[in-house]
Amino acid sequence: MEVLVPFSADRPKSRLADTLSPSERAAFARTMLADVLAAIGDAGGSPRILATDGFDPTDEPTVPLDPPVTVDDRPLTDAVNAVLEERRPGGEGDPLAVVMADLALATPAALRELFAAGRDADVAVVPGRGGGTNALVVSHPRFRVDYHGASYLDHRRIAADVGAGFAAVDSHRLGTDIDETDDLAEVLIHGEGQAATWLREAGFALDASEGRVAVVRE
Amino acid sequence: MEVLVPFSADRPKSRLADTLSPSERAAFARTMLADVLAAIGDAGGSPRILATDGFDPTDEPTVPLDPPVTVDDRPLTDAVNAVLEERRPGGEGDPLAVVMADLALATPAALRELFAAGRDADVAVVPGRGGGTNALVVSHPRFRVDYHGASYLDHRRIAADVGAGFAAVDSHRLGTDIDETDDLAEVLIHGEGQAATWLREAGFALDASEGRVAVVRE
Numbered sequence: 267m268e269v270l271v272p273f274s275a276d277r278p279k280s281r282l283a284d285t286l287s288p289s290e291r292a293a294f295a296r297t298m299l300a301d302v303l304a305a306i307g308d309a310g311g312s313p314r315i316l317a318t319d320g321f322d323p324t325d326e327p328t329v330p331l332d333p334p335v336t337v338d339d340r341p342l343t344d345a346v347n348a349v350l351e352e353r354r355p356g357g358e359g360d361p362l363a364v365v366m367a368d369l370a371l372a373t374p375a376a377l378r379e380l381f382a383a384g385r386d387a388d389v390a391v392v393p394g395r396g397g398g399t400n401a402l403v404v405s406h407p408r409f410r411v412d413y414h415g416a417s418y419l420d421h422r423r424i425a426a427d428v429g430a431g432f433a434a435v436d437s438h439r440l441g442t443d444i445d446e447t448d449d450l451a452e453v454l455i456h457g458e459g460q461a462a463t464w465l466r467e468a469g470f471a472l473d474a475s476e477g478r479v480a481v482v483r484e
Numbered sequence: 485m486e487v488l489v490p491f492s493a494d495r496p497k498s499r500l501a502d503t504l505s506p507s508e509r510a511a512f513a514r515t516m517l518a519d520v521l522a523a524i525g526d527a528g529g530s531p532r533i534l535a536t537d538g539f540d541p542t543d544e545p546t547v548p549l550d551p552p553v554t555v556d557d558r559p560l561t562d563a564v565n566a567v568l569e570e571r572r573p574g575g576e577g578d579p580l581a582v583v584m585a586d587l588a589l590a591t592p593a594a595l596r597e598l599f600a601a602g603r604d605a606d607v608a609v610v611p612g613r614g615g616g617t618n619a620l621v622v623s624h625p626r627f628r629v630d631y632h633g634a635s636y637l638d639h640r641r642i643a644a645d646v647g648a649g650f651a652a653v654d655s656h657r658l659g660t661d662i663d664e665t666d667d668l669a670e671v672l673i674h675g676e677g678q679a680a681t682w683l684r685e686a687g688f689a690l691d692a693s694e695g696r697v698a699v700v701r702e
Contacts, residue, residue, distance in 0.1 A: 376654055393656065395613075396666075397673040397690070397697045415692030419673060436594055438611065441656035448614075455615045455637060472615070474633030479615045 267381050267403070269311040269363040270349055271333075272342055273299055275321035279368070285447045285483075286468075293326075294464055298370040298444060300329045301459035306365060309377035315367075316345055329460065343413045350410060357407030361385060364411070365401040370453045370461040371439040377401075380435050388430035392440040393418035401440050406430035450481045485578065485599050485621070487529040488567055489551075490560055491517055491585040493539035503665045503701075504686075511544075512682055516588040516662060518547045519677035524583060527595035533585075534563055547678060561631045568628060575625030579603060582629070583619040588671045588679040589657040595619075598653050606648035610658040611636035619658050624648035668699045 278295035279286070286294060299315070306313040315323065315331070319339040323331035338345035346364055353359040361384050365377070383390035384403020394400035397416035404411075408428040412420045418434075425432040442452050444461070453462050454472050465481075473482040496513035497504070504512060517533070524531040533541065533549070537557040541549035556563035564582055573580040579602050583590070601608035602621020612618035615634035622629075626646040630638045636652075643650040660670050662679070671680050672690050683699075691700040 373654075393673070395656075395660075396669060397692075416673065416690060416697045419690075436591075436657050437654050438613075438656045438659035439654050441659075442613075451614060455611070455634065472634060472637075474615075479634045 267311050267361055267363055267384070268353070269306045269313045269365050270316050270336075270346065271299065271302060271306070271313050271365055271367050272316045272346065273318070273321065273367040275317045276319060279445070281445050282447065282450075285450070290468065293328075294461065294468075295368070296326055296329045296331075297460040297464040299367040300331060301457070301461050302365060302367055302369055302372050303331060303333055304459065305372040305374050305377055308374035309381065311363065311377065311381065313365075316349065343411055346413070347410045350404060354407050356388065356405040361403050361405040363401065363403045365440075366443055368444045369400055369440055369442070370444045370459070371442050371456045373439055373458075376437045376439045379437065380440060383433045383435045387433035389421065389425040390433040390435055391418060391421050392435045392437055394441050394443050398443065400443050401435075447481065451479050454481060455479070485529050485581055485602070486571070487524045487531045487581040487583050488534050488554075488564065489517065489520060489524070489531050489583055489585050490534045490564065491536070491539065493535045494537060497586070497663070499663050500665065500668075503668070508686065511546075512679065512686075513586070514544055514547045514549075515678040515682040517585040518549060519675070519679050520583060520585055520587055520590050521549060521551055522677065523590040523592050523595055526592035527599065529581065529595065529599065531583075534567065561629055564629045564631070568622060572625050574606065574623040579621050579623040581619065581621045583658075584661055586662045587618055587658055587660070588662045588677070589660050589674045591657055591676075594655050594657045597655065598658060601651045601653045605651035607639065607643040608651040608653055609636060609639050610653045610655055612659050612661050616661065618661050619653075665699065669697050672699065673697070 279291040282291050303313045313333045315335040317337050353362050355362040388406035389409050390403045392401040397418045399417040409430050422432055469484040470481050473480050497509040500509055521531045531551045533553045535555050571577040571580050606624035607627050608621045610619040615636045617635040627648050640650050687702040688699050691698050
């Protein structure tokens with residue numbers, strides 16, 4: 267299955283600005299992207315990076331990336347819909363998956379469940395915390411995305427509007443996008459890839475001394 | 485499968501104190517408990533409430549509850565371990581599940597996956613956000629719980645210490661415990677039971693006007 271991985275190359279992970287410097291955010295975002303690409307490949311998917319302007323996957327030798335890249339500087343919704351127009355999944359084309367680049371807990375098993383759901387249903391969506399759309403598979407030629415706001419609910423409505431069958435995929439791993447400082451704890455608890463290693467080497471650790479688990483930087 | 489549902493009857497949902505009055509918190513906690521009990525029943529489980537002191541399931545006629553109740557005023561870890569000692573799952577007894585009462589997004593399908601994982605593995609755990617243990621199934625006679633701090637990691641370690649096979653169950657629905665105001669959005673987005681109805685009737689609604697989804701009270 268072809269899997270589009272949108273990646274914001276110009277302003278990665280701005281909501282981590284209180285915790286990481288700009289260069290750290292760029293490096294960390296890239297480790298998450300590398301983990302997501304590896305999990306997609308291990309799940310039998312063919313990843314393609316959908317990058318904002320100016321992304322060269324070979325320009326950071328510490329995290330080599332080798333998938334094809336499409337650069338599109340439009341907002342995410344427009345860029346993804348342009349690919350859907352061109353690919354026509356379910357019409358002439360195979361299903362198309364869209365998996366966000368900050369799903370640092372993604373595993374091949376979780377992605378295989380998503381791909382299977384997307385082969386059974388016209389549209390399969392993994393909701394993120396707060397009603398976002400962390401990943402989806404489209405097999406219906408008239409479905410289009412709208413990533414603004416509570417996009418999970420919007421995507422369910424859009425599917426109904428075009429007569430597409432809809433499946434929600436229940437996954438904590440794929441439902442956890444790494445946006446804010448609290449999310450880093452999830453990477454340290456569950457992550458098994460480069461992002462978790464990067465955080466540990468940058469001095470981050472779990473701290474359960476106050477009852478709830480938080481991250482601290484040593 | 486017998487399913488223990490710990491329920492804090494005396495101070496329910498104290499972290500929602502900024503959003504709900506004490507009587508509202510008690511009523512809302514009870515709607516979540518009712519939803520969890522219904523989902524367990526529909527998944528083929530036999531629920532038993534493990535309540536802190538002073539809980540009478542018949543004292544709130546608007547949300548009728550009819551499962552058996554065990555009252556134990558000790559901390560959660562001690563109360564659950566007392567049941568494990570008595571039941572000896574995997575020794576002489578069948579597996580025992582422990583499912584928290586605030587998993588308002590629980591569905592029969594998600595619980596069936598948990599029960600199946602708990603029949604395959606000696607210990608199956610659904611991690612919650614922040615590394616808690618939202619639900620688990622124990623089929624090993626020597627496994628004991630420890631709910632303090634990052635209990636998901638502790639339970640994995642305890643399973644290894646007693647030679648028990650461990651499975652993590654990947655579920656956003658069961659991984660979402662409703663503790664804080666932000667969590668209420670998840671109930672409004674995904675909930676299909678009494679808790680979602682209660683929130684709507686209390687005036688709560690989703691607000692995506694600032695880009696991120698939040699709850700507002702009208």
